[in-house]
Amino acid sequence: MIARVRLVTATCALAAALAACATPQAPRAARPATPTPTATPSGPPTLAPGPEGLTPVFRSAARTPAKTVALTFDADMTADQGARAASGERFDNPELIAALRGLKVPATVFMTGRWAEEYPAQARDIGRDPLFEVANHSYSHYAFTGDCYGLPRLPEARMREDVERAYTAFRRAGVPDPMPYFRFPGGCYDxxxxxxxxxAGVTAVQWDVVSGDAFATDADAVARQVLDQVRPGSVVVMHCTRSAAPATERAVRTIVPELRRQGYRFVKVSELIGAAGEHH
Structure with a gap:
């Protein structure tokens, strides 16, 4: 288990949110009843609004005999980290994307708008590759609740604007069809x-498998943590951030062949949501 990172300045906010995904601690979240999955002929499958019309939340597919699993990767960068990127810190991970392509693994990349602005060519390349789908991880990577692992907090009045700003950043980078899926920074929502x-018309996507890749240097430990937790229909949270999750590529090279040996098939989140609709 990765040691907790002590928050000493505002620049540690991204580290704190990554650490939230690195431990099996449950996200701080409301727990609405599972809404009904739906699909439209003109777009990807989404979930119907939850109770009282709230944004629906998807964590995993129903436990069916179909052994499918979705690997998801958060491409994190906060709005105020430009100076760190300019000084050489790498918030991208092209080697990981290349590994997924080499292994022919479909995946969903939850990207912040700020990441797409910093790495527009990579955002465009991922978004135009049919192996992947790009989803929304906010523009700023600021928290949507209070007390979310030290992240700066967005006021309620700016929450929808922040999500829409991310979609604008994706379009400007050349991502043709970003998905209507949203992952809360730090997994925190209420x-x-x-x-x-x-x-905003998005489906919030959480996870049921915590990879523990944030700040990990032991790729085998990350792989074991994933392999111990995966069940049919699982959503695995990992990271596409080289400086903060340096072992992810190596872990993936272990996880993928082992899960395939066990009979699992890798899918994007959209396929899990669509399959959930068929079984509802």
């Missing part, structure tokens, strides 16, 4: 956040 995003 009823207020769900209500604020209702009109």
């Amino acid at each position: 009823r207020t956040a769900l209500k604020a995003l209702t009109s």
Whole structure:
């Protein structure tokens, strides 16, 4: 288990949110009833609004005999980290993307708008590759609740704007069809956040498998943690951030062949949501 990173300045906010995904601690979240999956002929499958019309939340597919699993990768960068990128810190991980391509693994990349602005060519390249789908991880990587692992907090009035700003950044980078899926920074949300995003038309996507890749240097330990948790229909949270998750590529090279040996098939989040609709 990775040691907790002590928050000493505001620049540690991204590290704190990554650490949140590195431990099996449950996200701080409201727990609405599971909404009904739906699909439209003109777009990707989404979930119907939850109780009282709140933004729906998807964590994993129903436990069916179909052994499918979705690997998801958060491409994190906060709005105020430009100076760190300019000084040489790498928030991208092209080697990981190349590994996924080499292994022919479909994946969903939850990208911040700020990441897409910093690495527009990579964002465009990922977004135009049919192996991947790009989803929204906010523009700023600021928290949508209070007390979210030290992240700066967005006011309620700016929550929808932050999500829409990320989609604008994706379009400017050349991502043709970003998905209507949203992952809360740090995995933190509450009823207020769900209500604020209702009109954005997104499905919030959480996870049921914590990889522990944030700040990990032992790729085998990350792989074991994933392999011990995966079940049919699982959503695995990992990271596409070289400086903060340096062992992820190596872990993936162990995880993928082992899960395939066990009979699993890798899918994007959209396929899991679509399959959930068929079984509802």
